[in-house]
Amino acid sequence: xxxxxxxxxxGVIYLDGNSLGPLxxxxxxxxxxxxxxxxxxxxxxxxNKAGWMQMPARLGDRIAPLIGAPEGSVMVxxxxxIKVYQALDAALKLRPDRNVVLSDNGNFPSDLYMxxxxxxxxxxxxxxxxxxxxxxxxxxxxxxxxxxxxxxxxRTGRLHDMAMLTRRAHEAGAVTIWDLAHTAGAMPIxxxxxxxxxxxxxxxxxxxxxxxAPAFIYVRPDIADSIDPGLSGWLGHAEPFAFDLExxxxxxxxxxxxxxxxxxxxxxxxxxxxxxxxxxxxxxRDRSITLSELFIKRVEKNCPQLKLMSPRDPQxxxxxxxxxxxxxxxxxxxxxxRGVIGDFxxxxxMRFGFTPLYLDEGDIxxxxxxxxxxxxxxxxxxxxYGRRSLVx
Amino acid sequence: xxxxxxxxxxGVIYLDGNSLGPLxxxxxxxxxxxxxxxxxxxxxxxxNKAGWMQMPARLGDRIAPLIGAPEGSVMVxxxxxIKVYQALDAALKLRPDRNVVLSDNGNFPSDLYMxxxxxxxxxxxxxxxxxxxxxxxxxxxxxxxxxxxxxxxxRTGRLHDMAMLTRRAHEAGAVTIWDLAHTAGAMPIxxxxxxxxxxxxxxxxxxxxxxxAPAFIYVRPDIADSIDPGLSGWLGHAEPFAFDLExxxxxxxxxxxxxxxxxxxxxxxxxxxxxxxxxxxxxxRDRSITLSELFIKRVEKNCPQLKLMSPRDPQxxxxxxxxxxxxxxxxxxxxxxRGVIGDFxxxxxMRFGFTPLYLDEGDIxxxxxxxxxxxxxxxxxxxxYGRRSLVx
Numbered sequence: 001x002x003x004x005x006x007x008x009x010x011g012v013i014y015l016d017g018n019s020l021g022p023l024x025x026x027x028x029x030x031x032x033x034x035x036x037x038x039x040x041x042x043x044x045x046x047x048n049k050a051g052w053m054q055m056p057a058r059l060g061d062r063i064a065p066l067i068g069a070p071e072g073s074v075m076v077x078x079x080x081x082i083k084v085y086q087a088l089d090a091a092l093k094l095r096p097d098r099n100v101v102l103s104d105n106g107n108f109p110s111d112l113y114m115x116x117x118x119x120x121x122x123x124x125x126x127x128x129x130x131x132x133x134x135x136x137x138x139x140x141x142x143x144x145x146x147x148x149x150x151x152x153x154x155r156t157g158r159l160h161d162m163a164m165l166t167r168r169a170h171e172a173g174a175v176t177i178w179d180l181a182h183t184a185g186a187m188p189i190x191x192x193x194x195x196x197x198x199x200x201x202x203x204x205x206x207x208x209x210x211x212x213a214p215a216f217i218y219v220r221p222d223i224a225d226s227i228d229p230g231l232s233g234w235l236g237h238a239e240p241f242a243f244d245l246e247x248x249x250x251x252x253x254x255x256x257x258x259x260x261x262x263x264x265x266x267x268x269x270x271x272x273x274x275x276x277x278x279x280x281x282x283x284x285r286d287r288s289i290t291l292s293e294l295f296i297k298r299v300e301k302n303c304p305q306l307k308l309m310s311p312r313d314p315q316x317x318x319x320x321x322x323x324x325x326x327x328x329x330x331x332x333x334x335x336x337x338r339g340v341i342g343d344f345x346x347x348x349x350m351r352f353g354f355t356p357l358y359l360d361e362g363d364i365x366x367x368x369x370x371x372x373x374x375x376x377x378x379x380x381x382x383x384x385y386g387r388r389s390l391v392x
Numbered sequence: 393x394x395x396x397x398x399x400x401x402x403g404v405i406y407l408d409g410n411s412l413g414p415l416x417x418x419x420x421x422x423x424x425x426x427x428x429x430x431x432x433x434x435x436x437x438x439x440n441k442a443g444w445m446q447m448p449a450r451l452g453d454r455i456a457p458l459i460g461a462p463e464g465s466v467m468v469x470x471x472x473x474i475k476v477y478q479a480l481d482a483a484l485k486l487r488p489d490r491n492v493v494l495s496d497n498g499n500f501p502s503d504l505y506m507x508x509x510x511x512x513x514x515x516x517x518x519x520x521x522x523x524x525x526x527x528x529x530x531x532x533x534x535x536x537x538x539x540x541x542x543x544x545x546x547r548t549g550r551l552h553d554m555a556m557l558t559r560r561a562h563e564a565g566a567v568t569i570w571d572l573a574h575t576a577g578a579m580p581i582x583x584x585x586x587x588x589x590x591x592x593x594x595x596x597x598x599x600x601x602x603x604x605a606p607a608f609i610y611v612r613p614d615i616a617d618s619i620d621p622g623l624s625g626w627l628g629h630a631e632p633f634a635f636d637l638e639x640x641x642x643x644x645x646x647x648x649x650x651x652x653x654x655x656x657x658x659x660x661x662x663x664x665x666x667x668x669x670x671x672x673x674x675x676x677r678d679r680s681i682t683l684s685e686l687f688i689k690r691v692e693k694n695c696p697q698l699k700l701m702s703p704r705d706p707q708x709x710x711x712x713x714x715x716x717x718x719x720x721x722x723x724x725x726x727x728x729x730r731g732v733i734g735d736f737x738x739x740x741x742m743r744f745g746f747t748p749l750y751l752d753e754g755d756i757x758x759x760x761x762x763x764x765x766x767x768x769x770x771x772x773x774x775x776x777y778g779r780r781s782l783v784x
Binding site for chain 1: 399401404406408411412414415419420423424427428431432433435436437438439444470471472473474477481497500501502504505506508509510512513514515516522594596602603604605606607620621622623624625626627629633634635636637638639650651652653654655656657658660728733735737738
């Protein structure tokens with residue numbers, strides 16, 4: 001759909017855009033201008049003259065339509081882990097008389113770790129209740145202060161029903177936080193329609209913002225002015241350059257800013273967001289389903305040793321597909337050596353991401369042909385594909 | 393001392409490196425290689441193959457000698473505000489039976505804001521006691537859990553005696569956190585020698601890491617393994633890629649990592665740190681004092697309307713000098729219009745930073761000549777220099 005907007009290495013079929021999106025073709029030119037013309041020439045003046053200071057809000061406004069959020073409700077900054085912490089701290093303050101944070105064991109571990117850290121820091125006794133994904137709905141009760149989930153499982157792509165679970169949580173009086181790391185830029189999301197209080201996400205996966213690109217946080221507009229920010233940094237102050245000794249939060253989502261934003265990463269993200277102009281998220285989703293269905297069908301026919309770990313119903317999964325195999329690690333190494341880049345999650349899961357922005361049916365067919373050859377040749381018996389650490 | 397290592401605009405005398413350091417000459421080339429060769433070509437594999445995953449520790453090890461810290465004790469990441477929060481949370485856990493955080497009204501406001509936010513999140517009753525800088529020593533008592541100070545005042549450059557106050561705090565049983573934002577890269581620092589438990593700092597001022605470059609945190613090695621991280625993100629986990637559901641901290645300072653690090657900003661910072669190779673911090677400090685003494689002497693002779701707000705004794709101030717004047721804002725605008733870039737802090741303070749890496753006596757003399765002309769011409773009466781927001 002936008003293949004020319006990216007630079008991909010010759011001979012590579014990139015099925016890992018769910019982990020790190022590829023390089024937007026315009027990124028380098030933009031960096032040159034930000035570095036040479038803005039930092040180099042304007043120096044400190046660039047904070048005003050080049051609009052650096054407004055970038056967190058401006059980029060938030062560019063992400064907003066991709067997740068169904070209104071203007072002014074999304075702020076960019078920090079890392080996703082920090083944004084999870086910030087959202088959970090704010091959410092718990094909205095329910096001071098409840099004592100359970102409900103999540104599931106399909107959540108990305110860092111979300112659970114950040115919750116664990118925050119609950120230890122908070123004095124009062126709050127339980128982090130981690131249940132199976134299918135048990136979430138039944139565990140929403142009157143004790144639950146916050147329901148905190150990731151929409152798509154990072155291993156299998158299994159989707160939660162965000163609208164239903166949010167409704168269920170609200171009926172029980174709980175606040176919701178949705179982590180959109182594996183869905184933002186992959187499929188339509190409607191944070192406004194489902195009325196979640198908070199959403200967070202990252203921009204280096206499907207949004208192609210580059211390695212370590214900043215995260216984002218959404219706060220529902222009707223409660224934004226009543227949020228009490230725990231990470232009360234100076235750039236979330238009502239008047240940062242008054243240098244008051246006491247914190248007064250800025251209006252609405254501006255208060256979710258913390259420290260000095262990463263200008264170079266934001267410049268690249270800004271360019272990456274250009275790719276979405278004029279694109280329909282529903283079209284993208286339809287194309288993604290076509291690709292993943294094709295992949296599953298051919299893999300199951302040609303590589304019967306591999307076991308599908310993702311939901312078979314495409315409406316139940318995000319834009320990624322996982323297959324389990326005892327020698328999955330070795331097979332993935334062999335795939336990568338042949339230019340088909342996916343990744344691996346212990347103990348035995350091969351992950352493949354489907355990003356129609358730069359992948360078409362031809363890519364998928366070739367990827368499966370290469371995988372089939374690897375399986376037919378039983379290359380996992382070759383010592384060169386032994387286990388090493390594989391980072392994604 | 394290293395003028396060729398930076399790109400400065402023609403005709404500019406840059407006296408604001410204390411706010412945002414200028415562009416290192418090698419930065420663009422390094423970004424090209426990180427973006428095109430690493431992100432573009434290696435894609436997800438760059439986390440291992442290009443060493444991205446190890447950068448926070450590797451950059452920490454490059455900053456360590458500049459602040460007198462041993463190898464393995466400094467970690468790069470996040471923003472300074474986040475690092476202050478992280479240090480204070482950890483420090484308070486070391487003194488669970490004390491109930492005062494002591495700081496001063498010369499601290500950078502964001503440090504106080506972050507403390508305020510953390511104390512609200514923590515259930516137990518802890519007082520943030522903010523005293524005058526000269527009253528700090530007398531306020532260290534047996535109730536103080538943590539003494540949290542910035543070594544150099546951001547407005548005037550006034551220095552705290554870090555060794556003396558740390559000793560004083562330790563005698564009273566308190567833990568110390570030093571914010572080195574305005575001293576790291578400006579003068580010799582000896583975190584190891586003064587035995588502070590924590591230090592934090594930023595890298596976009598005197599270390600020239602670029603706009604929004606990540607911060608750093610130092611933890612004293614003998615206590616690093618007993619720190620209980622509040623911001624317990626996955627990259628501070630003992631085995632991030634095991635994806636356990638429960639947090640187990642990584643050894644030592646690795647546990648101060650949180651989320652996915654900003655690779656592009658780190659690449660530029662890495663290049664900026666090359667400038668320090670083979671440089672003596674004491675030589676740099678001596679040159680900085682020569683420059684600031686020259687500046688003060690000439691300004692006081694030629695511009696008697698300006699009032700020195702920084703300590704007169706160069707040993708009592710960092711690498712910046714401030715002068716107060718009722719029309720300071722207008723004068724600073726006029727200076728900037730003539731290529732002499734400093735900044736302004738309300739209500740009336742003009743700040744000038746002295747960075748011998750790229751400034752020499754000739755620059756200082758010219759800057760004072762231009763300032764003198766502005767004062768002689770009373771340019772603040774000209775409407776074009778009226779007040780607008782000035783961001784630094």
